[in-house]
Amino acid sequence: MNITVCVKRVPDTATRIRIADDGRGIMQDGVKYVLSPYDEFAVEAALQLVEAAGEGQVTLLSYGPPATAETLRSGLALGAHRAVLLTGEPDMDGWATAQVLASELAGSDDALVLFGIKAVDDDQQQVGPMVAELLGRPCATAVAAMDVEGGVATCRRAVEGGQEVVEMDLPAVATVTKGRYEPRYASLRGIMMAKRKPLVEKPAPEVESGLVVEALTYPPERPDGRIVGEGVDAVAELVRLLREEAKVL
């Protein structure tokens, strides 16, 4: 069973975000880029599913700047077999990204296309289901665990108040969230082998964006808070403030 995992290169979550002088992007110096954390769950899910099937290949697919090649190597080091990089500059328009990815996936007969539930930069939670629509395949989102048998993927979705079980006929698409899959660490051997695994780079097709980012700003500073006091003695005053000053009780 072959699986493609679509992954994105994003700033490390510990990065302080500084807005660039043009006010529309972020400053690049000092920003460490990583594989988006939720994509790590998707890669782990793919590796486990292929291991369970006893055969098959995991392909990583990304749309991003040339430096994304490094990020893909880090995914290959985890055990993925090959990678494809569509070079270009994705913007916030997930629909444009979905069209780019689908152009590559249309020619693939992989049983599954997996995504992380969201990329932690734009945080839109949309490219996976959009790609599924473009490919005309069923899609389960927020999948915490998945099993494949007899051409059917049984997914446990993390939904409000519990888990929903969904069955999909393959080929299918899913977005993966935290659950069964604990991302593995790359072994030294994995890192060495990754250098020799195939990584194809080609320019992404031109797709027009339907969105314009006009400005990035910092969130408003929170007004200075105060320490109400120490221990249980401060509770009465806290409740009074929440009621009379903040008016939330």
Added chain:
Amino acid sequence: MMADVLAVAEVRDGVVRSVSREVVSAARGIADSLRGAVDVAAAGGTGCGAAAAGLGRHGADRVLAVEVAAQVDVRATAVAELARAGSYGAVVFAATGPGRDLAPRVAARLASPLLTDVVALDVDGGQIVATRPVFAGKALARVRALGAPALLSIRPNVFGVADSPREARVEAVSPPAEAETGYRVGGFEASAGAALDVAEAAIVVSGGRGMKDPENWHILEDLRDALGDTAALGASRAVVDAGWRPHAEQVGQTGKTVTPKLYLAMAISGAIQHLAGMRTSGVIVAVNRDPDAPIFGVADYGIVGDVFAVAQALAAAVRELRNS
């Protein structure tokens, strides 16, 4: 001119979810700027139209009721057909779990971009300009949607509910032809005590590693109960990674971003990834025994002290207040 706005309601078990009132209120705001009408898309089980009729109070002129299976791909087809049939300048969803599942499918069917998790809206030159958090709230992006309709989902608890009462006409629309989609919903397993999603709660009681043991959560559960039925539990990632609480409760960059009116951080240090998920809350209270904990940097009110004693005293004080 695409002046009307389609507000997509969430109807569950015959009841319109309260977030839909915010969706309609936001849609009314856009429609007033565009000088158009507000239609509600109520795609759900039997009686969904009647259930949604009350949305007239918040500015809905018409409810388009399509009785379909609750399954997301079927609902997406129904909503996309409604969106295509009108001349809408905007289609507004809720950025809830179901809304995030539904909206991108509708967007793809309409070949349109989608702005998720919008926290502010403007209409400028007939186009929608939305503000939304990026990098988990470390920055805000002002984004213009070039095409129409502009599709967006709004973050719960941000826009609020506004009254703009009118009699909403309910029109039944026949459901799209049934097709085999290869997607089947099987069972549902409820997890204990998580009726209200942390991202939708008006009050969040969040616990961190300083709670020491999952056995101690009854203290936070009791505080949540004291705060009423709009309160929900949240958690830091340390607690989720330790297996003490489900990931559904995790607040932060790799969990949920929340905007309650009151956020209580109980024994949470305030790591950058946690702050990203809760710093836009209305009022933040922190309880931590370390006076230098970074969480105090964003808290409006802090108590330095032992979380267990303070949480219990706080629950008691809130109950006393509610009973007086």
